[in-house]
Amino acid sequence: MRIDLHTHSTASDGTDTPAELVANAAAAGLDVVALTDHDTVGGHQQAIDALPEGLTLVTGAELSCRVDGVGMHLLAYLFDPADDELERARELVRDDRVPRAREMVRKLRALDVPITWEQVARIAGDGSVGRPHVAAALVELGVVPTVSDAFTPDWLGNGGRAYAEKHEFDPFEAVRLVKAAGGVAVFAHPGAAKRGAVVPESTIVALAEAGLDGIEVDHMDHDEPTRARLRGLARELGLLTTGSSDYHGSRKTVELGAYTTDPEIYGEITRRATGAFPVPGAGGAVRR
Numbered sequence: 053m054r055i056d057l058h059t060h061s062t063a064s065d066g067t068d069t070p071a072e073l074v075a076n077a078a079a080a081g082l083d084v085v086a087l088t089d090h091d092t093v094g095g096h097q098q099a100i101d102a103l104p105e106g107l108t109l110v111t112g113a114e115l116s117c118r119v120d121g122v123g124m125h126l127l128a129y130l131f132d133p134a135d136d137e138l139e140r141a142r143e144l145v146r147d148d149r150v151p152r153a154r155e156m157v158r159k160l161r162a163l164d165v166p167i168t169w170e171q172v173a174r175i176a177g178d179g180s181v182g183r184p185h186v187a188a189a190l191v192e193l194g195v196v197p198t199v200s201d202a203f204t205p206d207w208l209g210n211g212g213r214a215y216a217e218k219h220e221f222d223p224f225e226a227v228r229l230v231k232a233a234g235g236v237a238v239f240a241h242p243g244a245a246k247r248g249a250v251v252p253e254s255t256i257v258a259l260a261e262a263g264l265d266g267i268e269v270d271h272m273d274h275d276e277p278t279r280a281r282l283r284g285l286a287r288e289l290g291l292l293t294t295g296s297s298d299y300h301g302s303r304k305t306v307e308l309g310a311y312t313t314d315p316e317i318y319g320e321i322t323r324r325a326t327g328a329f330p331v332p333g334a335g336g337a338v339r340r
Contacts, residue, residue, distance in 0.1 A: 055084040055313040058127060058296030063095030065184035067301030070095035071102035078104040080308040086110035091145045092180050093133045100331050109331045114240060116145050117223040122249045123210045126226050130325030131235025138229045144219050146180055152218035153181045159214040165195055183208050184303055199303050203247045210248030227263050234327025238266040238294055243282055244273035253285060260289040270295025270311040292317050
């Protein structure tokens with residue numbers, strides 16, 4: 053089985069529609085794909101309706117968190133999308149995305165970058181606007197060569213010159229909410245230092261004690277020493293280890309299935325989840 057547990061669609065900051073995403077996942081030879089748009093489940097139904105036979109969809113979301121001034125992302129899998137408490141918390145984060153993006157545009161213009169809000173809004177389309185859309189505008193303007201190059205201290209990286217804060221989850225509260233909604237919580241790309249500051253291992257230890265299920269180890273932003281260190285930490289803490297592409301369509305160079313999750317780990321994730329179940333085959337509703 054080939055299992056990719058971290059992808060994005062146009063419901064947030066990817067370039068594939070949810071329907072295109074599942075079609076492309078099947079074409080890439082995947083058996084299982086997770087749709088984990090930022091702070092939203094808005095793409096799930098379209099993905100389910102278009103799900104090709106032979107591909108299984110894991111519903112999820114990537115939650116924006118901050119602890120001790122450091123940003124981090126939490127992958128939430130197979131939670132009940134109708135859980136009121138988790139939905140209200142996600143809505144607070146989504147509502148702050150537009151003011152935050154506008155503030156980043158303002159800071160960039162102060163740095164003599166000829167970016168406009170209209171440009172960013174056009175790129176975002178119907179998706180939940182975020183930093184990748186601002187980064188894509190910088191690529192269009194020739195300021196940086198790739199979206200990844202915009203996520204540095206010079207530009208949009210955590211604490212960078214054009215960085216702007218937004219309302220974000222406390223990760224300990226996020227873990228609590230995900231678990232209460234029957235989901236499974238995995239810390240996304242915890243060692244992605246080139247994006248900016250990363251949380252210390254002591255925070256991962258504390259999150260594990262608070263119920264964190266796993267950490268994403270095999271990821272394009274982790275070099276081999278980082279992966280080895282994270283794998284060792286996961287063993288010590290009894291955490292699951294996942295691998296995934298963090299696919300954003302043409303917005304990033306990584307391809308679907310570039311990194312994958314062991315089938316036994318995937319099986320454990322599905323065993324732990326009680327809020328929803330993977331959706332197989334050619335469509336259907338998420339069961340709870």
